[in-house]
Structures are given as C-alpha cells and as structure tokens.
Amino acid sequence: MKALVATGDAVEPVRFAEVEQPQPGPGEVLVKVEAFSVNRGETFQLEAPRDGWRPGKDVAGLVVQAAADGSGPAVCRRVVGHPPAAGWAEYVCVPVSSLAELPDSVDAVRAAALPLAGLTALRLLRTVGAVAGRRVLLTGASGGVGHYFTELAAAAGAELTVVTASPERGRRLAELGAAEVVHGLGEARGPYDLVLESTGGDNLPLALARLDRRGTLVWFGQASRTPATLNFFDFFAGPESAALRHFHYADSDVPDGEDLATLVRLVGAGRLTPEIGLVAPWERTATTLTDLRDRRIRGKAVLTVA
Template sequence: MFAEDAQPLAAPHEALIRVEAFAPNRGETFLLEDPRPGVVPGKDVAGLVVQAAADGSGPPVGARVVGHPPSGGWAEYAAVPTHSLAVLPDDISAVRAAALPLAGITALRLLRVAGAVTGRRVLLTGASGGVGHYLTELAAAAGADLTAVTATAARGERLRERGAAAVVHAVADAPGPFDLVFESTGGADLPVALSKLVPGGTLIWFGQASRAPVTLNFFDILAGPQRAVIRHFHYAGAPYGEDLNTLVRLVGDGRLHPEIDRVADWSQTAEVLVDLRERRIRGKAVLTTGGVR
C-alpha cells in the first residue's frame, strides 16, 4: 500500500537522495507488527544525489551513491547522513549497490570482531540470507574452512560457489569441532552450535532468525567445550561510509558478489516483504522505483 508524504527535509549533514533501488531486510519486516507512527522503514538505498549536504560534506549533486540511513529508505527520496554514503563507480548498478549496506556491513564487522580466521574451522548458521552469503565469501577469501548451515539444498546451492567448504542442513549435522561459530538463528540451534566448539572456542551470536527463545542448560555447558566464550554482536554504529566504500571496492574488483534472488518494482513491495519474512528469498531482494541505472 502506497501513501503520499512530503519530501524529507535534509539536515545540514545529510544529502537528499532520489532513491532508485532499495533492499528490505527481514528484520525490518518485524517492525511492521507494531509500527511507530510517522516512521518509514528502510536502511539500504542506492540512487542519485539531488541535493548536496548544506555543510559541504559528502558527494555533489548528480553523484550516484549507496547509503545506509537510520530509516526512511522505502520511499522515492531519502535524507542520508553523508558519513554513511559511498560514491558508486559506473560499473556497479543501483540494484547491486542497494543489496550491500546492512548485510555487507554486518559481515565485515563480524569478521573484525572474530579476528584472524585464516586456517580456522568456522561454522555459520542461517547462512542462506544476505549476511550469510557475504560472510561466507569474505571468510573463505581470508582462508577460513567454513561450514554453512542452511535449511534446504536449494537455499544453500550458491554457498559452495562462494567458498564454503561444506554445506549442511542442520546444525547437528555439522562435522565439528569448530574454532569459531557465527550463530544467527537462536532457538534450539544455539546450544547445539555451542557444543560444537573446540575448548576455548568462541561463539559470536548475531541474530535470532528463528524468533524462538534460547535456553542454555548450565550442566550441558559444563559437560561441553571447556572455556567456551559466547559473544553478543550487533552491527549498528555510524559512521558507515568507510565500510560502504570497502564493500563497493570489493564488488568492483570482483571479490564480492551480491546474491540477489529477486528484483521487482516497488509496487510489489508487499509480496516481497511476505516472502522475505517467510524465508522464501535466498540472499537479498531489491525493489526499484523506476529509472534505475
């Protein structure tokens, strides 16, 4: 359902972007259960600068950019802080760029938190989403021996191409032990993933895709890997421009490949959101507003 709203007023440190493509994230669909009045969702956008920031920062009018605003991206125009923009080269389309921000930034920052992964055995749950594809490719390129967990073979078919050493369809089937676990599903999967660690191994918990509570039994942990570490991770924290520039450079160099399962006109937003929520989309979905370059 579309609604008319006034064009956003950009703050002095923000550029006004004519949005050509945006990528909804599954977590954003849950915001619609109890929407805040006046708040337009949307964190992943790509388009054209039509009004430069008044404080002189950021790209000029006419620049093609990808951005990660706090909200407001599901619209024809979005005001984006200039510290969270990156200029696009001509060979990266708005569609590919829009698939980068939240998922790509999350993958980059997860790897920074994890430290060196070269030669380490890594388990990644919930691997068939946007973050999972980026994290698989980046970790494999850094030398990790990564096992990806996906619900079905169809959802995980591209992960081997992106560098996964193995793909399994249940955490229990993952042939551990692992030095590091990236855990994003929660529910019953997290305790099983935790049990797969080597002594002194680390589990980084960055999502709750199952939306099911996690129960940890102290005695199970006591009987499991000694000195296991559980770390909570949340990607958020502006500025995002440096990470966006890194992602754009990696895509341009052919070292990172956005996995875009669906591209649709934004008139199909409702259908795409339902499929995203029900996990019927592999990787990312991108919606276009017309006039995409």
C-alpha cells in the same frame, strides 16, 4: 512525494502515501532513490510499527541536493546509503557518514543489496579477527549475511562450514568458498574454533556444543524468534571455558560510509557478489515483504523506484 508507509496489516504491511519531501539537515544529502532492498528483520518491525516511523535502511540512488556544509558527495553523484529509516520513498535524506559513492561498474540494484547485510558480514569478520586456518561454523547461511560472510571468510582463509536447509543455496555457498555444507546442525561434526549463530531457539545450545575448548560463539541473530536456554554445565561437555559474545552490527567504530566504500570496492573488483533473489518494481513491495517473511525468497530482494 510518494513513499511507502507501514499499515500494521500482516497481509499488506505497507501502502503508498503522499508525504512531504524531506529537507536535509546539517551533514546530510538528499538522495533520489533508484533502488532499495528489504530485510527480513524489517518484516518483523512492520508487525507493530511505531507511530510516525517509515521503513527503509538500504538505498541506492542519485544525490540531488548536497550537504550545506560542503561535506560528502556532490550533486549528480551516484551513491549507496544506509539511512536510519524512511528509505522506501522517492527521496530520502542520508547522513554523509552513511554514504559511499558508486563507480560506473556497480549498478544501483547490486548496490542497494549491500548495506545492512554487507555491513553485518564485514563487521562479523572484523569482530572474530584473523580466520586463516581456523575452523568456523555459520548457521542460517541462506540469507544475505550468510552469502556475504561466506565469500569474505573463505577469501580470508577460513575453513568454513555453513548450515542451510536448502540444497540449492548450499551449492551456491560451496561455489562462494564454503569448505563444507550441512543441512542441519546435527550434521556439523566440529569441533570449531568459532561459531557464528543467527537462529537462536534450540539451535543456540546445539551450536555451542560444537565449539572447541576456549572457542568463541558470536550470537548475531534470532531468526527463529524463539528464546534460547543455556545450561551452565553444558560448557563442560566440550566447549570448556568458551566465550559467548553478543553482536550488533551498528556497534562499530568504523563509520557506515567507510565500510560501505569497502564493500563497493570489493563488488567492483569482482571479489564480493550480491546474491539477489528478486528484482521487482516498488509497486510489489507489500507482496515481496510477505514472501520474504515466509522464506519464499532466497538472497536479497531489491525493489526499483520508477
């Protein structure tokens, strides 16, 4: 079968290759991939790929071989999945615990835009707990996680301020429920009960300074790829006794499949909107990756497999 493999070349980070069609193991199904989405974090992994690793964690398609143990969806069921890797291919094996079936109302393109970004947003909201009436600040809001979190948190009653450098993205985030849009952390007035920080570098201490006393900062990314420096005494300048929490979306007590089913249900009901900035055939994956890495795509980029 055809699959995209990593090259280690910054200009053309993936190329097509012929590889063996995978055989599902216990508790896995074989999915014929119809669409997959790419994430900016994957562009970083492609800079120094591990031997034998093939990228691809967000897929949607059709089950063509059911799990041998009888678990999971049957053959010909449409699904969205979050495999550990190797999803940028004609076929991929996916654990049944990382799958959700799709209703007719949710197409493969929108479904493929859900897994990593949607799971992250949903689990961030679960991590911070009840947000109704609380003042929340979200940095790096232009990406897929930012859009999903904005819509989910606004629906849950948060008074949400989002940080985005893009006026266009800011207008869309306001439509999705953001109470305030700022184009730099310096414009965020605060103080906030919760801060969700995804950029790192100089922005982390700036975000911390906008936290209220005994507030919580959840650090869920470092898009700047620059380490942050914190000063213990800065906590006394306002966010006294504040908590700083590290977040990793994969550290969840809820299986991926259950959370994917929740996301699919919300999309089908019109309560969650995948923001898709690009849909293209998978022959354009290499250029799409460089455009995503260089921030020329806003929202999710989805590639379709012929």
